[in-house]
Structures are given as C-alpha cells and as structure tokens.
Amino acid sequence: MGNKRPPFEPGTVFHVYNHGNAEDNIFREAENYRYFLKRYAYYIPPVAKTYAFCLLPNHFHLMVQVRMKDELAAYFRSQGKDLPGFENLEGLVVKQFSNLFNSYTKAFNKKYDRKGRLFQKNLQRKSITNSTYYTRLITYIHQNPVHHRFVEKPEQWPYSSYLIILSRKKTQLEREQVLEWFGDKQAFLDIHGQMSEINEQEFY
Numbered sequence: 001m002g003n004k005r006p007p008f009e010p011g012t013v014f015h016v017y018n019h020g021n022a023e024d025n026i027f028r029e030a031e032n033y034r035y036f037l038k039r040y041a042y043y044i045p046p047v048a049k050t051y052a053f054c055l056l057p058n059h060f061h062l063m064v065q066v067r068m069k070d071e072l073a074a075y076f077r078s079q080g081k082d083l084p085g086f087e088n089l090e091g092l093v094v095k096q097f098s099n100l101f102n103s104y105t106k107a108f109n110k111k112y113d114r115k116g117r118l119f120q121k122n123l124q125r126k127s128i129t130n131s132t133y134y135t136r137l138i139t140y141i142h143q144n145p146v147h148h149r150f151v152e153k154p155e156q157w158p159y160s161s162y163l164i165i166l167s168r169k170k171t172q173l174e175r176e177q178v179l180e181w182f183g184d185k186q187a188f189l190d191i192h193g194q195m196s197e198i199n200e201q202e203f204y
Contacts, residue, residue, distance in 0.1 A: 006127045008093040010069040013051075013128045015137055016097075019059040021117045027057050028112070033159045036104050041172055043100040046075045047093045049174050052138040054160035056148060061141045063128075065174075066093055097123055134181050139192050154192055162192070 008014070020026040027033050033055050044050065048064040066072075072089040105118040128137055145157035154162045165175050166185065182188040 005122065005125055008066050008090045008125075009127075010066050010072060010089060013063065013065045013134065014125045015128055015141075016062040016064055016123065016125045017060060018123050019120050021120050023058055024118065025057045026059070026108070026118055027055060027159075030158075032108065035107060037159075039100050039103050043096045043103070045172050047072060047096045050161075050172065051134075051174050051178050052141045052161045052165075054141045054144045054157070054162075056144060056150065056159070061144060063134075063137050063141060094123075131181075135191060138178060138181075139194075142192060 006012075006014075027036070036055060040053075044064070046067075048066050050062065050064050052061075052063040054061045067075075069089060072092055076089070076092050101119050101123075108118055109115060128134065142154040142160055142162040145151045145160065146154060151157045154160065155166075161173055164171050164173050165178055165188065179185060179188060182191060
C-alpha cells in the first residue's frame with residue numbers, strides 16, 4: 001500500500017479509506033454507523049459527490065469526486081471566508097473530512113467513555129483517473145463485507161451504498177450516474193456477482 005496521498009484536485013475521483021487507530025473498531029453498534037452517515041451527509045456533500053461507500057467495524061471505503069472549483073469556491077464564500085485564506089481549494093476538502101472525523105470521534109469517545117484518537121492519523125486516498133475502473137472500484141467497495149466474511153452477499157450488509165443504489169429512496173448518493181456507468185440495474189447486479197475478477201491492489 002503506497003503512502004503518497006494525491007491532492008484533492010477539483011473534479012478528480014478518489015478511493016478514500018481509513019482504519020481505526022491501532023486497528024480499534026470505529027463502529028461498535030448500529031447507532032454508530034447511522035451517526036457517522038448523518039455527520040457525513042452534513043460535511044461532505046458540499047465539497048464532494050459520493051458514488052459508493054462501505055462502513056465496516058474497523059475501517060471504511062468511499063468513492064467520491066471532488067466538486068468543481070466554482071462549486072467549492074461558492075461553498076467557501078457561503079461560510080463567510082475569503083478565498084485567499086487557502087493556497088488552494090484542497091484545504092477546504094481536507095477540512096471538511098477533518099471536521100467529519102473530529103465530530104464523530106468526539107461523540108464516540110463520549111458515548112464509550114474513551115479518550116484519544118479514533119482514526120489513523122492520515123486519511124488514505126488514491127486518485128482514480130481511468131474511468132474504466134469506476135465500476136470495478138464500486139464493486140470492490142460493495143464486496144468488502146463479503147471479502148472480510150461478515151456476510152455471504154453484498155445485499156446482506158446494511159452499511160454500504162449497495163441497497164441504496166438499487167432502491168428508489170431519496171438519497172444524496174449519485175445513484176443515476178452509478179447505474180449509467182454499469183449500463184443498467186441488471187448489469188450492476190451481474191457485475192457484483194463477479195468478485196473473483198476484482199484485484200484489490202488496483203485501488204491502493
């Protein structure tokens with residue numbers, strides 16, 4: 001796994017992931033997953049589109065696309081801040097993720113009477129510049145609970161975007177674009193049944 005972290009450039013798609021500090025669990029019960037997603041829905045949509053996610057007990061995976069420069073600038077200004085305060089708009093994206101993790105950690109520590117860092121210090125990410133990997137990365141993310149033997153099928157894991165993409169419920173997830181990449185809903189289902197073709201080293 002490489003240690004280089006590419007900058008959050010506007011318009012770029014990323015595989016974003018991280019683990020609990022010292023491999024600690026970051027989710028202990030259902031309410032933890034729900035609260036993290038609630039905080040995520042507050043902090044991340046203003047700066048990034050989300051195509052897929054999966055939360056597991058001691059780590060998570062996201063597929064996001066940083067919003068375009070004009071969108072980031074508009075959000076930055078809506079917060080009453082001057083753009084010259086950042087050398088570039090990447091700082092805004094990093095700050096939003098930091099706020100997400102700090103907010104969640106504070107609530108988690110209070111609930112379980114613990115102290116200290118919950119997540120590993122450096123948020124890991126890899127830019128995905130080849131669009132042919134988009135469906136492969138989404139499939140890999142959804143197959144993670146199967147890979148780690150929590151469930152036998154991706155639809156059995158409630159803390160991922162798999163079922164959201166198949167549903168018609170209102171969501172901030174970029175559902176229509178995801179299905180368009182796969183071709184249609186049936187292709188989405190078929191490709192997710194081909195886990196043996198996914199090499200996880202492609203995405204790290």
